[in-house]
Amino acid sequence: MPFITQTFLVQKEQKAFLWLMRTFGYSQKEAQKILDKGWLSQRGRGVTKAECICAEVELLHFVPQRLFLKxxxxxxxxxxxxxxxxxxxxxxxxxxxxxxxxxxxxxxxxxxxxxxxxxxxxxxxxxxxxxxxxxxxxxxxxxRGEVKKTYQALIKGELKEEILIDAPILSPKAEGKFIDLKIRSMISPKGKSAQTLIRPLCINNGVSLIEAYPLTGRTHQIRLHLAYLGMPILGDPLYGCDDVYSREFLDTALCMQKRKEYFGMERLALHASRIEFEFEGEKIVVESEPTFQDPSSFDTNLSNLREY
CATH class of the missing domain: 3.30.2350.10 (Pseudouridine synthase)
Incomplete structure (x- = not known):
């Protein structure tokens, strides 16, 4: 776990926020945030901003782990x-x-x-x-939208020509965000303007490999737009599948077999494949190949996928 609770011995009485700054190198703002959240405690009680501390204290803090990402x-x-x-x-x-x-x-x-x-x-x-x-x-x-992003995805259906999806998206409200299905964004006239350009790359066996270019940056934009088009991304547990399956995914840790059965694939077949921007006068272009299989070797049951 990246957040752990550790016990420390404070040898000399001092302000709690100063001890955090001196011991861990936190800025004053970071130290105050820790105290506001009640992450520093003494004798089972949260330490306040103005309080001095001495002897043993307990601190809940982020201790990162190396993952050796590429x-x-x-x-x-x-x-x-x-x-x-x-x-x-x-x-x-x-x-x-x-x-x-x-x-x-x-x-x-x-x-x-x-x-x-x-x-x-x-x-x-x-x-x-x-x-x-x-x-x-x-x-x-x-x-400011000055970064050009390209995604690749496997979708249900045969997309044979380029299409611009222009449908406003209403993001989920912060309250109750992870309760039931409120994590979902939705297409709504009350939402913010959202456009995604979709280009087909290849088609096979009822599945299309596409490139998606989000022209705006709404929550779950590509996933929602493709489901709205009636061509959900394979492996998507929120958009383009039955609500009962989405609830089961959110409530339990589904095995790979059930995820493939419910959503058409064991993982979400959406990959950020290219990014392009200019930084300090230099043009930056980075590319990455998706790890999911291409449609030419695809064989699965898509019957549980539906229009959103």
Missing amino acids: KLLLTPSFVVYDKPPELLTHPRNTQGGLSVCDELKSEFGREANPAHRLDALTSGILVCSINKKKEGNLKGLFE
């Missing part, structure tokens, strides 16, 4: 990982499992951070800042 590019300002599927970008909470942040912070330090998000189920290119002074510039490129 690097596609390393510069003085950022690193680009080839993220495997089923791995979080950020730790979901203090009880969550491993994430890219484990690898990133264990190798490059606590101030290294992902520059953007990539769904846990999605594999492929993930850019992370390793230079705090340059982090704002790097993240700004993603926030």
Whole structure:
């Protein structure tokens, strides 16, 4: 687990936030956040901001683990990982499992951070800042839509020509986000404008390998747009399958056999395959090959997949 509770002996009485800063190198803002969240305690009680501490204290903090992820590019300002599927970008909470942040912070330090998000189920290119002074510039490129992203996916159905999907997306509300199916985004006139360009690459046995170019950056955009088109991505447990299967996926750890039976594939067949942007006057292009099989060798039951 990346978050662990450890006991420390404070030899000399001092302000709690100063001890955190001196002992672990936290900034004042980081130390205050730890105290606000109640992660530092003494004799079973959370330590307050103004409180002094001495003797034994318990600290819940993030201790990253090396995962030895594949690097596609390393510069003085950022690193680009080839993220495997089923791995979080950020730790979901203090009880969550491993994430890219484990690898990133264990190798490059606590101030290294992902520059953007990539769904846990999605594999492929993930850019992370390793230079705090340059982090704002790097993240700004993603926030302003100045990064060109390409994804590859296997979808149900035979897509024979390029299509632009233009359908507004309403993201799930923060409250109750992981309760039942509220994690889903939805197509809604109340949502934000969203466009995805889809291009077919090859077709076989009722399955298409496509490239997707998100022109906007909404939550689950490619997955939702393709399901809305009636061509859900294989292996998607949220979009394009029966609600009862989605609930079972969220509530239990499904075996690979059931995931293939319910969703058409053991994993989500969506891969961030190319990224292109300009950083400090240099054009950056990074590519990654998807690890899922191509349609020419595909053979599975697609009967459980449906339009969203």
